[in-house]
Amino acid sequence: MTDYINEFCMHDATCGELRKSDVGREVTLCGWAWHNRDHGGLIFCDLRDRTGYTQVVVDPDCVPEEDFHKAEHLGREYALQITGTVRDRGADAVNPNMATGEIEVLASKVNVLNESVTPPFSIEDGIETDETTRMKWRYMDLRRPEMYQSLHLRHTVAQAMRAALNERGFIEVETPILANSTPEGARDYLVPSRPNPGKFYALPQSPQQFKQMLMVGGIERYYQIARCFRDEDLRADRQPEFTQVDIEMSFVQETDVMDLMEGVFKEVLAAAGVQHEFPLQRMPWKEAMDRFGCDRPDVRFGMELVELTDIVRGCGFGVFSKAVEAGNVVKCINAKGAGNWSRGDIEKLADVAAANGAKGMAWIAYT
Template sequence: MMRTHYCGQLNPSLADQEITLCGWVHRRRDHGGVIFLDIRDREGLAQVVFDPDREETFNKADRVRSEFVVKVTGKVRPRPEGAVNPNMASGAIEVLGYELEVLSQAETPPFPLDEYSDVGEETRLRYRFIDLRRPEMAAKLKLRSKITSSVRRFLDDNDFLDVETPILTRATPEGARDYLVPSRTHPGTFFALPQSPQLFKQLLMISGFDRYYQIAKCFRDEDLRADRQPEFTQIDIETSFMDEQDIMGLTEGMIRQLFKEVLDVELGDFPRMPFSEAMQRYGSDKPDLRIPLELVDVEDQLADVEFKVFSGPAKDPKGRVAALRVPGGASMPRKQIDDYTKYVGIYGAKGLAYIKVNERAKGVEGLQSPIVKFIPEDNLQVILDRVGAEDGDIIFFGADKARIVSEALGALRIKLGHDLELLTCEWAPLWVVDFPMFEEDDEGRLSALHHPFTAPQCSPEDLKSNPATALSRAYDMVLNGTELGGGSIRIHRRDMQQAVFEILGIGAEEQQEKFGFLLDALKYGAPPHGGLAFGLDRLVMLITGASSIREVIAFPKTQSAACVMTQAPGTVDAKALRELNIRLREQPKVE
């Protein structure tokens, strides 16, 4: 062993012992003829003191620079009065350095590590191996490891088996685009990288494994919105002979234990909320319950007003008019209202009507708003009563297609909650249940809201006669407005699976070609089964308080799905392409 201890493990109980440390020079300071080196390793920092008495060692310490890799032997001693550093795990002691060996020299790093400097993410990702030396980055990855250990332990204790499923598989319709891998041995054909282990985990249930889990890599070639990665990790779980309540109870237990072990936080109740209620009250299928604001429907009061902006959507069966009351918001300056109007525009809203409630007792006179003149006073009073308006409030309105109103006001609700510091607690978990089976696009085509293997709450006959209103046996766990994981009871009968495929417009031939193996498996005794998958990256992000999932992934991709450190994706030489029977239509641009 080169070392006897990690830097962060040193403490006063080791006083007067001789120890050996290995690590990086975090910072170097000269103080009145004495040299101090802070040595850093995975577990923390330790201060080593070199004095001129040991001339050879002192001269070596004098030549050492930041990020040199060194081995130090010395004696642990308490720090002098007044020199104790409470911010450091080993801050009560220091090491008197006897010997110093430089194992590796370092050039000046592209950004300093001994103090935080905002160097821009591109540089940090380009030199990720250096970025990860920063104690705050190392702490996030260590916590990630602690989280996966806790999850594995819980699932192992509950008789789950860890089974790996293939990475080279075939393309299936899961919503996003597949990453394709050309096959050399079967010319002209392609493997796909899995978007999730969905079908394999169902087949494992059909094989009788009863309880399966895997911390699985998944791949999606999607246009990257705010916080998505082309490859991500999920905690994948599937069980047999358990219903929704059992699965939700079990995984809720797992998340509770995780928060207790990792953060020492007791999560409160996990309320259950139907999808329809979540959309109506919060405009989101993953509501952030820390924020007390709610959307209130008011179209019944505005259907007959002459103001077409309101009456149009109020009369449209697919329209919605909703109000959002912000307590104490009447003091909001015009510029801020304009900013919020711009913000809801991102979600397709054409504007943001508002009423400032200055003094309700004065009736219409006590209201300040460009829209009051269009609304009869009786209707106004009903609206104000319904939202619970009080003096000093502002009420925002959204009127448009239901989806746009829900998205725009739902997003505004979150933004206001943070801007005005309205959060009522630190953690607010819940389950969203009773999702629709299908969603309709503008052309009236149906697609699966979760995936086509989700069981409906009705019989195949009822499903075929009313597909648009059918509810599924799906459930999502939500925490602080982030979906932690989602799952469902799966279809375990062939007739039901075929009914769903038919509704989705997948004909008998395509069913056989793409899902023949699943339909075959369902013929040979499939148990009732279900499961869910948690997004590990997102879970770690929430627990560490990171601002992006890129902060909790060791080597993430950028927004354009590239790795600036390894320069991936890269070009391939002509010979390799020939072997794969691939000819490029466009030559890649060299950056």
């Protein structure tokens, strides 16, 4: 199978792929100078690309004098093209923390493709740089392995989603971004039309109208990894611009949709390396609201709501009995481990309960 990442480019190997089996191979690598060390005549450079990094050794006896002079003055994040021979590091010099730790590349040519000023933060994982600095230097931040892994994971999930839906007879249709405004519940972003003064396009909250047109038009099974825009205040799970997988099906019952999507998610999670048990738990909406007070509950959380309405009916405690007489319900949460909380801490929860729609909160501690 052809490794296309090393075709149509200036390198014939990546910085993260070389292993002991490649010893003796003549290679050309391209990447960024990560760590540079001058050991009194021998210069070591960790060359990094998106796949990882390889140690390069520049020996004055193996490169032209001009190239060795370049290596003496390498700065961090210089863009380099290195040609050399893969050699064994030897048992005493193996670095077990590197995927390429058993080998190194003895350079025969050093080509500086571009110089760089010293970056404002270290190009590695686990940095404590504030987000404002990272956003200002976003192109440098994207070189960090964890940022690349985030982008690669998103790619993996999107491709797995496409493959799973393609296998199930769906076709991907790209719907327009500039369209007329449709009443859906959230505010639209508006884009002025230069050729039509005083008129505006609306960016889609989601491709709802277009999905309906596709179904009426006989497409039957459609999907799209769609960009959506909502001119609304930020929420914990929503931002002004986001991506969603849009799916529409015709001639189906609700169990058909759930069964199909469960199979799709099984394949997508497997592709992303996530372990999960299938079949998925299913719960009617009413049960979810009764037990958790939420239609998308995290069932791992525990502390489920338990209704006490019938138990406290006519109990004589006005807070409860009057609520029941008014047609309301009384529910409780068994907060195990909170029996030794202070009175002040517990009563703060009354404000939390009220903020979430409760008329009040009573409590009892059982220690």
